[in-house]
Amino acid sequence: MRPEYITPVDLPSPTDDWNPSKEMLDYLVAIFKPGEQVSLGKKVFQAEDGRWKPVNRGDLFPVDYLTERLAKGRDVSDVIGDYNHEGGVFVRINPMLDDGGSDKSVAAWRHALIECDDRSPEEQYAMILKLELPCAAVIFSGSKSVHAIVKVDARTEEEYRKKVDYLFKTCKENGIPLDKQNRNPSRYSRLPGVDRGKGRQRLLKTDCGKATWQEWVDFIEESKDDLPDIEAADTFIDNPPPLADEIIGGVLRKGHKMLLSGPSKAGKSYLLMELAMAVAEGREWLGWKCAEGRALYINLELDASSCKNRLHDLYAAKGWKYSRGRLDIWNLRGRSEPLGKLCDKLIRRSRDKGYTIIIIDPIYKVITGDENDAASMAAFCNFFDRIAAGTGAAVAYCHHHSKGEQGMKKAQDRASGSGVFARDPDALIDMIALPLDEGRRKAVTDRLACDALYVELDRLKPNWRMIISQDDALIPSKIAEWFSKEPGFNEAFDRAMAAAESATGWRIDGILREFPGFKPKDIWFRWPCHEADTTGMLKDVLSEGEENIRRRKGPTKKEKLEAMGAEFSLIFDTLAARGGDVTAQAMAEDMRVSVKEIYSMAQKLKTFVIKDSIVRRKE
Numbered sequence: 357m358r359p360e361y362i363t364p365v366d367l368p369s370p371t372d373d374w375n376p377s378k379e380m381l382d383y384l385v386a387i388f389k390p391g392e393q394v395s396l397g398k399k400v401f402q403a404e405d406g407r408w409k410p411v412n413r414g415d416l417f418p419v420d421y422l423t424e425r426l427a428k429g430r431d432v433s434d435v436i437g438d439y440n441h442e443g444g445v446f447v448r449i450n451p452m453l454d455d456g457g458s459d460k461s462v463a464a465w466r467h468a469l470i471e472c473d474d475r476s477p478e479e480q481y482a483m484i485l486k487l488e489l490p491c492a493a494v495i496f497s498g499s500k501s502v503h504a505i506v507k508v509d510a511r512t513e514e515e516y517r518k519k520v521d522y523l524f525k526t527c528k529e530n531g532i533p534l535d536k537q538n539r540n541p542s543r544y545s546r547l548p549g550v551d552r553g554k555g556r557q558r559l560l561k562t563d564c565g566k567a568t569w570q571e572w573v574d575f576i577e578e579s580k581d582d583l584p585d586i587e588a589a590d591t592f593i594d595n596p597p598p599l600a601d602e603i604i605g606g607v608l609r610k611g612h613k614m615l616l617s618g619p620s621k622a623g624k625s626y627l628l629m630e631l632a633m634a635v636a637e638g639r640e641w642l643g644w645k646c647a648e649g650r651a652l653y654i655n656l657e658l659d660a661s662s663c664k665n666r667l668h669d670l671y672a673a674k675g676w677k678y679s680r681g682r683l684d685i686w687n688l689r690g691r692s693e694p695l696g697k698l699c700d701k702l703i704r705r706s707r708d709k710g711y712t713i714i715i716i717d718p719i720y721k722v723i724t725g726d727e728n729d730a731a732s733m734a735a736f737c738n739f740f741d742r743i744a745a746g747t748g749a750a751v752a753y754c755h756h757h758s759k760g761e762q763g764m765k766k767a768q769d770r771a772s773g774s775g776v777f778a779r780d781p782d783a784l785i786d787m788i789a790l791p792l793d794e795g796r797r798k799a800v801t802d803r804l805a806c807d808a809l810y811v812e813l814d815r816l817k818p819n820w821r822m823i824i825s826q827d828d829a830l831i832p833s834k835i836a837e838w839f840s841k842e843p844g845f846n847e848a849f850d851r852a853m854a855a856a857e858s859a860t861g862w863r864i865d866g867i868l869r870e871f872p873g874f875k876p877k878d879i880w881f882r883w884p885c886h887e888a889d890t891t892g893m894l895k896d897v898l899s900e901g902e903e904n905i906r907r908r909k910g911p912t913k914k915e916k917l918e919a920m921g922a923e924f925s926l927i928f929d930t931l932a933a934r935g936g937d938v939t940a941q942a943m944a945e946d947m948r949v950s951v952k953e954i955y956s957m958a959q960k961l962k963t964f965v966i967k968d969s970i971v972r973r974k975e
Contacts (some may be wrong), residue, residue, distance in 0.1 A: 364478035380549030397446030408443030444552030465516035473501035500554030615964025618787030636682035649712025656721035703746035790861035808852035
């Protein structure tokens with residue numbers, strides 16, 4: 357609650373038919389219980405600062421005595437005795453055991469006093485109502501202040517002090533400056549129903565605000581939790597708000613989160629650098645178009661020089677022109693902190709930069725808690741939400757796979773640790789290795805090396821295609837025979853062969869929360885870049901463990917066909933051994949299928965023929 361936005365609330369206007377006895381009665385009934393004693397400060401003096409104060413510790417009255425006489429309409433002076441009409445009458449906020457006038461004499465720690473005279477009475481009254489303090493009564497002092505008698509209902513003095521500390525702290529946080537002297541339970545307030553100079557000590561309300569202390573605490577804590585309000589669908593169902601801009605087309609929106617998961621040696625850091633570059637340049641990343649924007653890459657693993665050289669190598673390898681002012685690097689190797697501590701520093705440094713995407717690589721450097729504990733990881737992942745909310749940028753980060761064959765798992769189950777990692781982000785992009793047998797590796801190496809050599813030859817000898825035969829152009833060693841004498845070719849050849857021989861195949865899979873799913877993408881990692889597999893050589897390659905899982909799901913089409921052929925041959929041979937022709941009808945009866953299915957089986961097997969309903973084995 358901000359005081360500058362509080363609208364003052366007028367106090368109830370005093371009326372000509374003011375009934376002091378009833379007002380005092382209503383107050384006493386609201387504050388005290390039958391059988392208790394009320395301490396009244398009737399004898400007052402005016403101090404040097406002009407304030408009126410009680411002379412002694414107070415006079416004790418049984419509350420039953422006061423309420424019985426006030427209920428009969430007796431005049432206030434007849435009930436409590438004469439009092440100073442200039443200084444008014446004080447009353448202690450809690451029942452007392454004796455007239456000692458100290459906290460030790462308090463009979464019940466039921467109420468606390470809230471008093472603030474640094475603002476107008478109308479502003480004070482508005483603040484008390486706005487804060488929904490659980491008030492037993494609210495009194496106008498007759499001068500400058502409004503008193504709230506707050507229900508704390510403490511069982512012990514220690515509990516009372518804790519509750520009053522919370523009450524005063526909350527009032528201060530909400531712009532109500534309080535008199536710190538009002539913390540004690542034997543504090544004096546003002547008794548409604550009496551004159552005070554030209555004013556009147558009046559009862560404004562009883563039993564207002566939250567019904568109990570606990571209800572009020574729950575209300576305050578809920579108001580401090582920074583959670584959004586509950587909204588009715590009526591307000592947006594016919595006119596929904598616009599969606600956040602897409603940063604990676606069809607994959608990730610601004611302000612959302614993306615996890616890249618994969619094993620070691622997959623080049624995840626290179627791939628995330630490529631993403632930062634793709635956003636900075638408005639290029640494609642893994643075949644997805646990225647919106648042009650400003651990117652921040654947070655390097656937690658490499659030394660600063662290595663990180664900068666990687667970025668240089670990537671731009672050179674891709675042949676992209678660098679656009680100034682769109683890509684920033686924050687090198688934190690050796691300076692990283694748990695994400696909970698780094699989070700606010702990152703938001704503070706990034707808030708005014710206008711980043712479209714922030715990339716954190718890798719998260720194991722900033723992780724807190726046990727990565728296998730769901731509760732710890734849920735709390736950890738919340739920091740990514742805070743960064744996204746605090747900066748307005750999309751947040752991307754990477755995590756490693758767990759141990760074992762990943763092809764037997766779904767994409768969301770491959771990341772190491774708790775499943776929270778894969779289920780928390782809005783987009784999960786997963787990389788899985790595709791092993792190549794010796795024959796395929798040779799074919800891949802030749803194809804990739806040739807592709808690289810073509811680019812070099814276009815630069816070194818533009819008319820090279822007119823010189824070499826088409827067959828030789830498909831074999832790196834043959835290309836070398838034709839052009840090894842060209843200046844610079846041998847160095848280019850060594851580079852091309854080294855890159856081709858070290859190339860690794862990968863399949864990109866994933867789960868998207870905001871967009872339809874995508875078909876798996878096959879890519880190569882040829883240092884330092886990842887690129888789509890345009891050769892088709894990875895299309896039918898199974899990842900490690902994938903063959904096992906496929907078998908567990910059931911036999912392949914080939915296996916089913918072989919089983920069907922074995923059964924068909926066995927039945928045919930059995931019938932043929934009885935003598936005579938084997939009819940399609942007899943085959944159908946023994947195999948317990950229709951005659952039509954026998955014709956279909958024979959056609960699929962291609963080792964039998966059926967003519968005029970007679971089944972024969974092909975010669």
